[in-house]
Structures are given as structure tokens and as C-alpha cells.
Amino acid sequence: MNPIEIVQQEYPFPAKPIALTDVEKQEYKQRIKSLLKEKNAVLVAHYYTDPEIQALAEETGGCVADSLEMARFGNQHDADTLIVAGVKFMGETAKILTPQKTVLMPTLEATCSLDLGCPVDAFSAFCDQHPDHTVVVYANTSAAVKARADWVVTSSIALDVIDHIDAEGKKIIWGPDRHLGGYINKQTGADMLLWNGECIVHDEFSAKALKDLKNVYPNAAILVHPESPASVVDLADAVGSTSQLISAATTMDNDTFIVATDRGIFYKMQQANPGKTFIEAPTAGNGATCKSCAHCPWMAMNGLKAIEEALMDATGHEVFVDEALAEQAMKPLTKMLNFAADAKVKVKGNA
Structure with missing residues (x-):
């Protein structure tokens, strides 16, 4: 394992949503439930969103899951609109897997330190320096980084995929989480170069x-x-x-x-x-x-008020992914899904 130089990165945290009273929460929930029916929309929420958001997703026929399962649920659901409570790469993944549907997010400003710490230009340049390596990226990345990869993996299938690639005698570039990459390297002994990224939580x-x-x-x-x-x-x-x-x-x-x-x-x-x-x-x-205190500050942006606003007016809330980029990003995603199906591995669980 030859990780690139580790330099601790600092990211500007978003402001915390204004706390709502119990009465306000109930009012928002009722309006959101009505809007979901009116718009033929379904709410999908990540495990890391606040409990009240997860509960609302379940109460309204949506789901609570990891990012890939959120996207697959939305793909299979008959709703015209998906509202993705999570961070931006999750909305992008949903749009890539379900291009025909409208994908909304409570806020497009909700991002991820793994995404921020792996800009596509820098990552691509790093990959170009090692053209003999197979590029494997974690699902917690932008559509552009996924499009640059040979494989996209979730944390639950990463060990199996890396074992598979290693058995073929190939060298591997792993991005962006150095801790997850280090763990996988220790388990598999694969020849891996690690990108310097981390989840702040x-x-x-x-x-x-x-x-x-x-x-x-x-x-x-x-x-x-x-x-x-x-x-x-x-x-x-x-x-x-x-x-x-x-x-x-x-x-x-x-x-x-x-x-x-x-x-x-x-x-x-x-x-x-x-x-x-x-x-x-x-x-x-x-x-x-305790900068994050065990809760992602960007996940915390998925409040009830923001969900209502997205359902009321999609302007500034809709996720768009360039068609050519989405087509390219779909290739490594499909490779993972096919691998999982062939190996009968249930793909669940990213950040």
C-alpha cells in the first residue's frame, strides 16, 4: 500500500437548520404528506439523516437505506418524482439509475467531505500517473469521479471486488476514503494506491x-x-x-x-x-x-422545512446529471451490480 501524502483537510461546515417546535414539526409533516400524494412523489432517506426524516419516509411509503439501495428503491417505485434526503452524490446516483424521473433534494448544498476531498480533475490526474492501475471508487463520490472509474463499490461489497481484481493480478487505485482503503488493503493484501480522503464523522x-x-x-x-x-x-x-x-x-x-x-x-x-x-x-x-460530534453536518441540512420547499417548487432543488457523464458513470455502477448478482452478494451499506 502506497498512500499519497496525508494532509488533514478542513471543510466549511453549513449552518445548522433552525430548530422547529413540536407544533411546527407536525404542521410540516402533514403538508409534506399531502404534497407527496399531490406530486406522485416518494421520499427516500439515508440512515444518517435525522430520525424524524427517516420516520417520515417510512410513514409515507418511502424507504430508509444506504445510498445505492435508496437509488434502486426509487428506480423500482412507480412514483414520478423522487425526493432524496441525503447528500448530493446520493441524488446524482438516483438520477443516474433513474434518468426518466424527477429527482429532488431538500438542498443541493448538502455535500460530503469524501466528495469535496476528491475533485475530479485532481483525481483524474492522479489516475493518469498510474495508467496500469484499475480505478476503484467508493460510492461516496461525484458522478464525474464515478465516470472516471473502472469500478464503483459500496463498503459491503468492496472486499469482494478488490479480492476479485487482485486475483486477476491487477494493481488498484482506491478512492477516496483512505481509512476504508487501508482496511480493505489489510484484509486482502492487494497492491493498492490510496487517495487521501476521509469522512469527517x-x-x-x-x-x-x-x-x-x-x-x-x-x-x-x-x-x-x-x-x-x-x-x-x-x-x-x-x-x-x-x-x-x-x-x-x-x-x-x-x-x-x-x-x-x-x-x-x-x-x-x-x-x-x-x-x-x-x-x-x-x-x-x-x-x-467533536467537530461533527458523530453526526454529518450536511446530512443535518435535510430538515422538514427544506423538504416542503423542494416539493412546493423544484427550482434550485432538482438534480441534473449530464447525459454523457451519466452514461459513463453507469458503466462502473453496472459492473458492480452485475458482479453482486453473479456472486449472489447482497449489495447494501455505504457511508
Whole structure:
């Protein structure tokens, strides 16, 4: 593994949405429900959005899932319009897989540090320097970066794909998450060059603070998303994608879990396991910074007010992907989907 030089990047965080009263929340929910019916629209929400958004998606016949499953649900649903509560690359993926439908987002300003940290021009230049490498990118990337790749993968299928490429004797460029790439490299031993990217949420988890918390809850199992630093992953009782962590919380015998991923996932974990206790892995103290405090600031932009605004007027909310770019990006996505079908691997779970 030869990662490029690691330089910690800083990203401007968006302003937090204005808090609504309980009365206002109910009013917005009722109006959104009416608008979804009026527009023949369906709401799909990511696991990392706020619980009230996930609940609203479920209540209205939508879904709560990872980004690829969100897009596939929208593709198969008979709605004319998809409203994607997540971050921009998720809306782009939905549009690529469902070009005939209108795809809206509560705000097009909701982005991702993995996307921001992997601009297509710089990434393409890096790939051009290593033309003998197969380019594999995580789903948490822009449509343009996907279009530059040979493969697109989710975190749950990445190990299988990298194993497959490695077995063919090929060298690999991995982007953009260096932690996930490092984890995969350690598991597979593949010849990989890693792009220098990170999820600001997972990057903040602290091994020292996590050990201290484990001492307080010695019987708790530690669940870790592999976008976390290796020192945190090494402490895990289970490592996996969003869907895999939810499954682990359900199947493991422990009644208490310390969870190192975005706290938005607690909604589905608690829904599936009402008798179990879930605790956020530390992002403050002992070297951690709590800049994100275990919740993506861009995911938090998906508020009820913004959803209503998108349904009322699509201007400034509709996702467009250039047709030629979408066609090119579809190739590595299709390759992954075909690989998953052939291997009978259920593709679930990205950031």
C-alpha cells in the first residue's frame, strides 16, 4: 500500500437548520404528506439523516437505506418524482439509475467531505500517473469521479471486488476514503494506491476515548464502520457497512453497544432492537475534536422545512446529471451490480 501524502483537510461546515417546535414539526409533516400524494412523489432517506426524516419516509411509503439501495428503491417505485434526503452524490446516483424521473433534494448544498476531498480533475490526474492501475471508487463520490472509474463499490461489497481484481493480478487505485482503503488493503493484501480522503464523522472517532468508554461499559460490544481510523477498527467486535452494523446489533447477544458511525443510524438500530442500549462512540476528549460530534453536518441540512420547499417548487432543488457523464458513470455502477448478482452478494451499506 502506497498512500499519497496525508494532509488533514478542513471543510466549511453549513449552518445548522433552525430548530422547529413540536407544533411546527407536525404542521410540516402533514403538508409534506399531502404534497407527496399531490406530486406522485416518494421520499427516500439515508440512515444518517435525522430520525424524524427517516420516520417520515417510512410513514409515507418511502424507504430508509444506504445510498445505492435508496437509488434502486426509487428506480423500482412507480412514483414520478423522487425526493432524496441525503447528500448530493446520493441524488446524482438516483438520477443516474433513474434518468426518466424527477429527482429532488431538500438542498443541493448538502455535500460530503469524501466528495469535496476528491475533485475530479485532481483525481483524474492522479489516475493518469498510474495508467496500469484499475480505478476503484467508493460510492461516496461525484458522478464525474464515478465516470472516471473502472469500478464503483459500496463498503459491503468492496472486499469482494478488490479480492476479485487482485486475483486477476491487477494493481488498484482506491478512492477516496483512505481509512476504508487501508482496511480493505489489510484484509486482502492487494497492491493498492490510496487517495487521501476521509469522512469527517468517522475520522474523529478516538481509540483512546473509545477504550476509556469500554472500561465504563465492559460488557458492551463495539460496532465500527471501516471509514474509521485503523486504531478504532482494531477495537471493534464487528466491522461493517451501515446495513451490516444494523444486522450485527440485531444478531449479537449483547444488550449494550458502543457505535462508531453517524448517530443517525441509531433510529434503525433502536427500531430493530427496542430492548437494547446504544451509545455513541466518543468524538470529544482524549485527542478527539467533536467537530461533527458523530453526526454529518450536511446530512443535518435535510430538515422538514427544506423538504416542503423542494416539493412546493423544484427550482434550485432538482438534480441534473449530464447525459454523457451519466452514461459513463453507469458503466462502473453496472459492473458492480452485475458482479453482486453473479456472486449472489447482497449489495447494501455505504457511508
